Every structure is written in C-alpha cells, then in structure tokens.
Amino acid sequence: MASELIGWFADIGLADRPTVGGKGGSLGELTRAAIAVPAGFVVRTASFERCIGELEKQSPVASLVESLGAHDLDRVTHVARDLRKRVEAALLPEDVRCAILAATVQLGDAPVAVRSSATTEDSAEASFAGLQDTYLWVIGADAVLAAVQRCWASLYSVESLSYRRRQGIPESGVAMAVVVQRMVDARTAGVMFTRSPTTGDRSVVVIEGAWGLGSAVVSGEVTPDRFVLGKITGEISVRNISDKHVRHVPLPDGGTREEETPEAQRNAPCVSDDELQRLRDLGRRIERHYGRPQDIEWAIDQDGHVLILQSRPETVWAANDAKSVAAAKENPLHHVMSVFGGNLSGGKG
C-alpha cells in the first residue's frame, strides 16, 4: 500500500511519470543510473487523490472548479482562496499521513527541499506547472507535511485555475506528485547545459554557477560565473568570472535568505577547474544515459561533493537535430570546392 502512496528514488524511473511526475521520474532515473543525486522520495499522485477525495466528502471540489467561468476573475479568485486554504489545512487520511511521515523520518534529520512534480510533459502545461511552489531547507516531519500540502494547494492558485478553465482541462485529469529530497548545503550551485544554449553546439558543455544555493542562479538574482568546456576534450574555452554580489544561504530554523557575498569571494571563481571537469563528466554520463542533450541543475556541498539536483531534456535546439550541415558526395573530392570554389568567407570560423 505504501508503495502506491510513496516512491523512493531508487525504485522509480521515467516510466513512472504518470504517478511521480517528470521531476520525480527523472530523479529516480538518475539514481538508478548511479548518478550522485541527494536521497529522497516522491509523494505519488495517489496521495494527492486520496487527500482531495477526503475533501470531496465534506464539500465538492472538482465540480466547483468546473463550474467556474474562465474569465470570471472575481469568482476564480474567491474559489482559489477558499480551496487553497482547504487543501493546506486538510486532515490527511491516516495511511497517507503515516506514509509521508515515516518516509521523512527514514530520510533522516537533515533539511529537505519539497517541490511539486508535474505529471505532464506538454510544454505549455510544463510552464503552467512552473507556477507551482518549491520549499527549500524544510526542517522536521510536520513542516514537510505542511509543505507537501502547500504544493498540492498551489494547483488551486488563481493562475492554475484560470489556465485549466481556459484550456477546458477536466479536474479528473488533474493530479500532482511532490518530491521530498535531502537538501544540499551548497557551497556553490548552478546549471549545466550539455549543448551550447547560444549556438546549439553539441560538442561543448556550458556551466553557470554562483556561491550558495542554486536558487540565486535559477531566479536570476545573481549573474553567475560562466564556463564553456569542450565536451570531449575538457578544454575550457570561456571563463567569465562575474561579480556575484549576493548568495542564498539556509536559515538555521528552516527556509533560506539572501545575503551579501563576502568581499573576498565576490569576484573569485565559484568552481575549481577540477570541479568543472567532474561536472562535465557527469553531464556526459547523464546525456549518454538519456541519449540526448540535457539541461541540468547541480550543487557542490561544503565538503566538495558534486551532486545533481535535476535533469531535463533540452528542447530549444532539439528541433534542428534532423538537419545536416553537409552530406556525402559521390566524389569525395568535390568537398574541397567549398574551400577552392570561391565562397570562402562563408566557411571560415
């Protein structure tokens, strides 16, 4: 029964996406591929459905949402406020509550991150999924439980409800999984693209990072250091060290805050060359595992361990991948005419 409600990373993979969401499925897949991912579990969609089922018994949820007019903003706002409160305050069915608490205890005392994990990969819905919340540095089983419920409740935000009404998505198809993952006390964190975001070049890895938790980079509050490495050679062709004036750090009682970066660190590179090479190596392994370029979130803890927090397939340049820059010629010598034939300026780097 517990396995229907909870899924440990080691036990799930991409095939489980309908019940663990994209984020959860990917973390499971990475864990199985022996990539260093902080330990964690997914609160499966079944738990969410059990929670809403209990609420339906008290007063309707699905039919209330479906009765909303897409453009009746006043009513949407009113219902959203009401439903979010109800989901956040809901008394969970005992087995769901116990499953989440037990898993949290099993994960250990360490602070965790709680994030929603959408069950669809449609790009429009993915951006809608992006409206939902992430809770960092959550401490203690009760706080975890509350964060999970807040994630669920975010499905009933004004934005989410309006989106579903505009698209005419039935409430029966709405579900959410939640990832609970041990948090990395990051010395440095950032993102890595296993193909160049600017040119689509698959032979380079672009790494961006800043001091502290990765939220500062992802939210764009700090200009990260930027490195471009040859994917195969490891040579570092770009090394832009920026002024990283702020960083995100955990609070002792839970949550995070922004603080000024100590003066000596602001303009110092936030990753060593050795760490860059380890990241590149991880990027290659993950790309090979998935068979296509990836966008990856990573962190390096205070002891220098490199950890992967997330990996998604790259989508922008993937559309070009069927095109060839050149084809074989019947007489291979005709290739040299690209140099000798008189259109040299087009062919040079």
Place this chain on the structure above:
Amino acid sequence: MNAKTFPLPSSVKVIAGTEAAQAAYPYYMQFAKGDDQRFWFYNSMHFPEPMCAFDSVTGEAAYCALGAANTRVHCLPTTKGIDERIINGRVYIGGIGVTDPAEIKQRTDEFMQRAFYYYENWERLYAQWKDKMRALIEDAQQLPKPSLPEYEPLEHVRAGRGIASNHFLLDTYQKTLEGYFRMWHHHFEFLLLGYGAYLTFFGFCKKAFPEISDQTIARMVAGMEAEIFRPDDELRRLARCAVQLGVTAPFQDGVGVEKILQSLRELGPKGGEWLKELETSRHPWFNVNVGDGFYHYHRSWNDDLSMPFAALPNYIRQLQAGTNIDRPVEQLIAERTQLVADYRDLLNTDEERAAFDQMITLAHRVFPYVEGHKFYCEHWYTNLFFNKIREFGALLAQHGFFAREDDVFHLTHYELESAIVDLMQSWSAGSPPRGPQHWPAIVATRRAAIAVWAKNDTPPALGPVPEIIDDPAIVMLWGITRESLDAWLTAGEKPDSKVLKGFAASRGVVEGTARIVKSVDEISRLMDGDILVCQVTNPTWSPIFSKISAAVSDIGGSMSHAAIVAREYGLPAVVGTGTATRRIKDGQRIRVDGGLGTVTILD
C-alpha cells in the same frame, strides 16, 4: 563601405639615413605607382625581422613557386599568385584574386582535372616527391666548397680538364641559387592542396560544432610520425645511449659543448661509441634550424650543438629517475582515434557522419605532406643553401671584400654574383679585386639600416581594406580574415592594456617569470619553470619545453608545430600574440591562459 583604410604604400616613408640600403632591393620589390590601389599585408609570420639584402631571395624564390603552382599548375579557381614588396626591410605581400565569373569557371574546370589528379594519386606522388627532394639534397651536398688555389693543381693539367678553378665559383654559385629556386617549387607542389583538404574538414567542423576550438580540429588531423618530430626523438635516443653506455657524467647543465665532447673523448671506447651515435643522429636529423629557416642566421643544430646539448642533461636525469621519456606514439594515435570517434558520434545525422568520414579521410591522407615537407625544405635544404653562401662569404672575406663571412648576406644575390665574377677576374688577371674598395662601406651602411629598421614598428597592412578576404591562399597560409583585419585596424585605438590576446594553442593556466628569448644564443638564460616568450616558437626548440612552464610567441597559429609540441608536453601555450616580445619585459610576472589564448602582465 570601409570608413577605415590602412596607410597607403606611398605614405610609408623610407627611414632617413637608410635610403641607400632600401635601394639595394631589386627594383621589382620596391613599392611603385599603382600599388596604392591594392591591399598589402606585412608578412610577419614568415619574415618577422627586417630582411638582409641576400635573405630576400627566400621571398622571391618562394613566391615564384607558390604563384606558379596556384596560377599555372593547379589553376586555383579564385586566386593566382602573390606579389612582394619590401620597405624598411619589411616584406609586404598582396594576393591576386580572380573575380571574373567566366575566368573562375574556366579555371575551375582546369583545377578539377589537375588538383583532383593529385588528390587521387597522393601517396604515389608524395613518395616520388621524397625521392626528388632527396636527389636535390644530394646534388646540393655534392657541390664543392668554393676555393681558389694559388696554382691550378697539376692533376687538373695532366687530366686535360681545361677549365680553371675560377669558373667553378660561378658554376657552384649558380647551381646553389638554381637549387634553392627549384626547392621552393617542390615545397609548393602539394602545399595549397594539402592545406585546402585540411581547411575543408576544418570548415565542416566549424559548421557542425560552432564552438569547437581550432586546436581540437588540428588534433583530430595531426600526424604522429612526421619527420619534424625526429630530431627531438634522436635526442632522447642519445640520452638513452649515454645511460646505457655509462657515459652520463660529462652531461651537466651549464657545461659548454666543446668541454662535453672533450670529456667524452677522454672516456675511451664507450665515449667514442656515444660520439659515433651522435654522428648517426646528426646526419640528417640535426639539419633543423632553430628558427623557421627564412633567415641566414637561423642556424641548425649541426651548426651549433649548444641547443641539442642543452636538453641532454635533463633527459638523462629523467631516465636516471626511471621516467619514460619516449614519445608515446601509440597512445597519441589511440587518443586521436578516440577523439575523432567521439566527435563523429556527436554529429546529428548519418548523412553528416558520411560527409565527415569523407573529409577526414582526405585530411589524413594529405597531412603527412603538410607536416613532413618542412624538414626537407625549410630545414635541411635551406640550411645547406645558406651554409654554401656562407662559404662564399668566407672566401670573399679572405680576399678582403668585407670583414666577416656573414657580411656576404648584406649583398643581394645579383650583387653576390658580381662580387664572385670580380674575384674570378682578379684571380685570373693576377691583379687585386675591386671588391675590397667597393663593398665594406656598403655592408656597413646596410648593417646599420637593419638595426634601425628592427626598432621601427611597421603597419600590419597597407592600402584599402578589402570587403572580404576570399583568397584561399591567404586564408590558409596566413590565417588572415576580415575579422583579423578589423582587429588590426582597432588595435592602435585601445588604451595600453595588460592583457595580450593570441591563439589558444595548448590549454592550462600558469603564472611565472617571463624570459624573453630573442635568439638561440639566449636559451641558456631559461631557468626551470620560466615562461618562454619568443618571436617564433619552433619544434626544433622542443627540447627546452621540458624545462619551461609555458610558452608565448609573437607569431604562429594554433596549427603550428609549436602548438602541437606544447600540447604533447602538456604546457600552456599562447601563440600569435603579435607583440609579446615587445610588450612583456624580461623578468616580469605573467599569467598564461592557454585555453583562452590570453597573456596577462601581472607586475
């Protein structure tokens, strides 16, 4: 369209006091009316220093051969040859493009019959080329040392030779000159086709992988067995011999070559055996110049053993410490194979992979020539050539034409012939030659001019900026593009910066003490861990790469042998900075980032 132009040739003035030296260069090398309408660039890559009058023969012979190959032999569709001018001792060159579509079409048809034949028969023609080159070298080696006896030897009389010794001065000189011009035809027989095949692959890689570095492409193509690696390999072999024979004691840092040789002779049969091995290595493998071979003072290892001997103590120490000093050829080949396979895997489609296979196959096919010809041409043959001229210098100096044998290089090759005829006449007449009254003042003037010109900064280019650089010869051989011209145009406007930019030749970051080495004589100033800063790096300097921590040069591309050697030694290197030897001061602390291609002055 171009708001900016480089200075016009007519605006570049001959420096006051050097007019006579400038006038020494042949009339066809002087800038003239009409040249203002054309684009010229300073060939600092091959001729980074002012040319002595004689040395300008290299440009002449090389461009005669390059132009013939492009214009008349292979018929490159869009380009013909190269014109050369000299001002203030600096060599400017300008390409002749083909723009008429009908002519391009006609030349394309010719090119495909001619060049394609070469590509298709590459191995056979290259094997034949090596035979031709060896025969040419053999001929040059057979030329007698010029000398004039007091009386014609009796055996010549009894044999009824009938031709006196003075005639053979002219004969030898003309054969020497002819051989040099001929050698350059061999040099360019394959060169543009080789570079073209390489650039075809290069262009493909840049399209498929827009951010790939030049050096990675070079590594996919580079050969491992080229002749140019042999001299250094021979040094390692000699180090091993010294260890095996137990004659390592004489090889100490800072001990002169003569002293080492003397000590070896004193060591008896074992020392003698090593000296025999040395001779085996020297012929031909020490016929490498310590520069590119374009100046008479780029002497070879054979002329001056101090360069190779400077490396021996270090190699011997490494061997004694149990280090394997052999070039890991098999490992290098395996790495290259893996690199090619990994990049191939990254391509998008099977169609692309098929094109990649065709292009890299051709690049690998032509590359042994591209890498190997330099040993035969720029090193071995050029060395023989300049040494033969030096013999004439010694003979003329002996007859009072000038003070030192090297003064001969202040005469053009035409003037040298006249001096030789002067000597021939005086020997035959039994009267004193006229040269001793004529040449010393001229030599002094020209030597002074070279010193003045060496301190003079010359513009990187002259004349109107072309819209596009569409000349494969210029792009291939000099790496000049519209972008590099724009950089030259703006270079003068930037405030004095502490950062120099060059080609990222070999990755890694190192901080250390800069040691400006302008010639081989200064090599001994390098301390362990110093950063070598020089005008041209050259693979024949490679033994000192075991001593330094990084290398920086004024001239050179990421495809240069220096870059390849630096990568093999795992040293950061930035080449082609243009100005490193002028802007960095000896002893300054600098940071070399070989991945970014930057050199930062820290002091």
